[in-house]
Structures are given as structure tokens and as C-alpha cells.
Amino acid sequence: MTAARPSSTETARARLDRATAELDPPLAVVDLDALDANAADLVTRAGGRPIRVASKSVRSRPVLRRVLARPGFAGVLAYSLAEALWLTGGEDPVTADAVVGYPSVDRGALRRLLADDEAAARVTLMVDSPDHLDTVDAVAPPGRRPPVRICLDVDASLRAAGGRVHVGVRRSPVHDPADAAALARLVAARPGFRLVGLMSYEAQIAGVPDAPPGRRARGLAVRGVQAVSARELARRRATVVAAVGAVAPLEFVNGGGTGSLERTAGDPSVTELAAGSGLYCPTLFDGYRAFAARPAALFALPVTRVPAPGTVTVAGGGWIASGPPGADRLPRPTYPARLRLLGTESAGEVQTPLRGPDAARLRVGDRVWFRHAKAGELAEHVDVLHTLAGDVRTGAVPTYRGEGRAFG
Incomplete structure (x- = not known):
């Protein structure tokens, strides 16, 4: 019997995890x-x-x-x-x-x-x-x-x-x-x-x-x-x-x-x-007919709790985009793919619970990869963007925040 081939989302997650294995989340990457x-x-x-x-x-x-x-x-x-x-x-x-x-x-x-x-x-x-x-x-x-x-x-x-x-x-x-x-x-x-x-x-x-x-x-x-x-x-x-x-x-x-x-x-x-x-x-630019851009910026948060079967909790997560309040302004759990935010707690300042079929495969210490709803606002949460090329982490570049700059 032939083993099932990993899905594209599983492959993408494995690539990100391998490239950043020596780093502790929270962290952000630019592909x-x-x-x-x-x-x-x-x-x-x-x-x-x-x-x-x-x-x-x-x-x-x-x-x-x-x-x-x-x-x-x-x-x-x-x-x-x-x-x-x-x-x-x-x-x-x-x-x-x-x-x-x-x-x-x-x-x-x-x-x-x-x-x-x-x-x-x-x-x-x-x-x-x-x-x-x-x-x-x-x-x-x-x-x-x-x-x-x-x-x-x-x-x-x-x-x-x-x-x-x-x-x-x-x-x-x-x-x-x-x-x-x-x-x-x-x-x-x-x-x-x-x-x-x-x-x-x-x-x-x-x-x-x-x-x-x-x-x-x-x-x-x-x-x-x-x-x-x-x-x-x-x-x-x-x-x-x-x-x-x-x-x-x-x-x-x-x-x-x-x-x-x-x-x-x-x-x-x-x-x-x-x-x-x-x-x-970012996710706000997913629904256009004229183009299909490739997600180039993601961030990872660590799983710190398993409060109940089928539910995990990651540290932090309230990286919410500006604009009219709504679900489209929330960060989107991307890898593993089958996770969702909880309507009663959503993306929290210090913790974010997630539920879904893929939650059962996550353990304390694993990481969940998210996409931000907007582009540059991601950089306000981290000092550096770790850079990837192919399957390799090539270094890190500072954000404005990492250079001690905040422009409101």
C-alpha cells in the first residue's frame, strides 16, 4: 500500500518549520x-x-x-x-x-x-x-x-x-x-x-x-x-x-x-x-481576479496549551489589522490549514485558542503559522524579518521597529 503524499500545505508548513527550527517564536519570515x-x-x-x-x-x-x-x-x-x-x-x-x-x-x-x-x-x-x-x-x-x-x-x-x-x-x-x-x-x-x-x-x-x-x-x-x-x-x-x-x-x-x-x-x-x-x-488581497500573488510574509506563534481535545492555545496572536472591525481584519491561521479562531475569544493579546481537525496533531512547543490581514502592519510586531530562499533561512533584516523607528 502506497503512503499518502503530503499535501501542499503540509509541505509548506514543513519547509517553514525546518528553516526556522533553531528560532523561538513569535517570529516573522519573508519568503x-x-x-x-x-x-x-x-x-x-x-x-x-x-x-x-x-x-x-x-x-x-x-x-x-x-x-x-x-x-x-x-x-x-x-x-x-x-x-x-x-x-x-x-x-x-x-x-x-x-x-x-x-x-x-x-x-x-x-x-x-x-x-x-x-x-x-x-x-x-x-x-x-x-x-x-x-x-x-x-x-x-x-x-x-x-x-x-x-x-x-x-x-x-x-x-x-x-x-x-x-x-x-x-x-x-x-x-x-x-x-x-x-x-x-x-x-x-x-x-x-x-x-x-x-x-x-x-x-x-x-x-x-x-x-x-x-x-x-x-x-x-x-x-x-x-x-x-x-x-x-x-x-x-x-x-x-x-x-x-x-x-x-x-x-x-x-x-x-x-x-x-x-x-x-x-x-x-x-x-x-x-x-x-x-x-x-496579506489576506485582504486574496480575492482579486486580476492577479494571484504568492503569500510572502508569515508569522509563527508557539503552542503553549492544549486546554481540551481538539483545541490548542498559542501565545499572543492579537495582530489585528486596522480598518473597519470585522473577521477580515483578523490574522488567519494558515499552517496547519484546518484551524480556526474561536468566536468567543478570537485573536487575543496574550493567547489565542484555535480549534479544528488539525488541532489534534499539535503538541505544546509546536508552532502555528499565520498570515496577517494587512501587509506592513505585521512589521510593527517584530524587530526582524527572517529571510528564506528556497528551503534555506538566509538571514534576517530589521523592520522599522527593529531600527527603533515608529511613525504612527
Whole structure:
């Protein structure tokens, strides 16, 4: 009688366990083979448009360097000014081109930016209001600082029924071409500022799965709304870019995200794309028709209790993603495959009980491998990401946290 062949999940679990056998969990790993394959897929999907790496979805300088060294990637979309200054500063900067993806009122970081000509040339601030310009001037008036590079954040959400229906995130108050042109004229007229870019991030397309597993009706509805939104945005973004471009020549127009690269790449008004989550492939990015990325980042927790038959408890586990509370924000037990969280306790701060057919095979000291719901947030829980290539652990790279950095 021939022995049953191990399943793909059993093989994957055994590979991870062997490669990290000498380490004590909790620990996190990045599979470099999967990371590189995901990066190559992003470049293919971008169709020749350069991809600006969303650093919040990575949160490790060595990983950012690895990705930026690949053809097809250029620059960083940072999530705070302090982070952008760190990534562009020092003797060996990660990048010489960082756009801060959100407006900043961090006066300390602004002081550092405005006191350094080189930093001011490398970092672009995001604005959607004259208040953001006033904040800069309050820190250092125009005659006492280098020119500040400015990018306009234009709202990409779908608005209908006279604004009563809003599909997408609530970012910028700048929505229409007239709004954008008015703000562009204001920036251009203000001493000490230079308008260089425009961004419009379509979260309702890039960040919402269009084929959620087991939810066919929702997938159909999402695809319908996304198609309507994409058509509306393509028309509006073209007119916005034309209106702003008539005020000042733009170095870049940024758009898109992991979930919408090929669609946004088809918009001729966009000059560059942004992506980051598709490098690690967290669980929130499992339900897309356009791509099937390989999970590249996982974390392991140790089994510390067997409180009842068919149930095990691991240490910690409350690595819950930001966003609207729900089951999709919870870490997912992945290896062994047939485990589930308990609704009465879920993922806990100090312990997480798990139940399922594979629980009977686990003993105290074994490890359970999880995937996080979001990409970079995993790095906030560990100091290093252990790197794997093939079946071998090749080393470890520090996270932001491991380098003593936290950017909120």
C-alpha cells in the first residue's frame, strides 16, 4: 500500500518549520522567492508605468532597497514626513525621491525638512488645503527656507446623487477640476512653494477585492460599482490633470494601487503607479481576479496549551489589522490549514485558542503559522524579518521597529 503524499500545505508548513527550527517564536519570515515573484508580477501588470513603492506596506529598509533595485520600481510613497526624511537621509539613503502620501502637520519634521536643502529637493509634501501651506509657512517663512515641493491630493472617490452617495475613502476635499485648478493657482502664487505633482488614489478599486472567496453576489456587485467608478474617474482625472497642468508643469501624476495596476496603467493621464501590499500578499488581497500573488510574509506563534481535545492555545496572536472591525481584519491561521479562531475569544493579546481537525496533531512547543490581514502592519510586531530562499533561512533584516523607528 502506497503512503499518502503530503499535501501542499503540509509541505509548506514543513519547509517553514525546518528553516526556522533553531528560532523561538513569535517570529516573522519573508519568503524572498515569493517576494521577488510578486514584484515581477506587479511590474508586468504596470505595463511599463514606473511603480512608486508604498512604504507603509513594507516597513523594512532592506526590503525596500531590494524592491527598488529592480527595474520597474522608482521612488517611495511614504506615509509620514518623518519617515520620508529617514528614508531619503543619511550617507546611504533608500531613495532620493519620496512623496509623502498624506498631509503633514508634524512641526518637528517640517523644521528638519526646511532646514536642509538636500532634503527639500528629495521630499514632496502632500496638500489638499491652503491650511497645509500655512502650516509650512508658520514653521519657516519663504525667505528663510528652500522651496518646498508640493503634490496635490485629488479625491478619487465616486460621488453620486448630488454627493449623498460616496463610494471610496474620505481623503481630499479637492474633487472637481475647478477645485484642483483653484488650489493649483494658490500654490503657484505662494512664495516658497513649487507644484510638481498630483495624486488620486482610487481605494474603492485598488483596495476592495472583486472576487471575494465564497461571496459570488458581492463580487458581482463590487465589479459593477468598480467599472462605473473607473469610467467616471478616467474622465474626471484627465480634466483635472489638464486643468492643473495649465497652471504649472507636472513632474508626475500618481494613481492606482496593488488591486488596480493594470486598470490605472491604461489611464493616459497617469504617469506613475503606486503599490506595496502586493509584495507581501496579506489576506485582504486574496480575492482579486486580476492577479494571484504568492503569500510572502508569515508569522509563527508557539503552542503553549492544549486546554481540551481538539483545541490548542498559542501565545499572543492579537495582530489585528486596522480598518473597519470585522473577521477580515483578523490574522488567519494558515499552517496547519484546518484551524480556526474561536468566536468567543478570537485573536487575543496574550493567547489565542484555535480549534479544528488539525488541532489534534499539535503538541505544546509546536508552532502555528499565520498570515496577517494587512501587509506592513505585521512589521510593527517584530524587530526582524527572517529571510528564506528556497528551503534555506538566509538571514534576517530589521523592520522599522527593529531600527527603533515608529511613525504612527
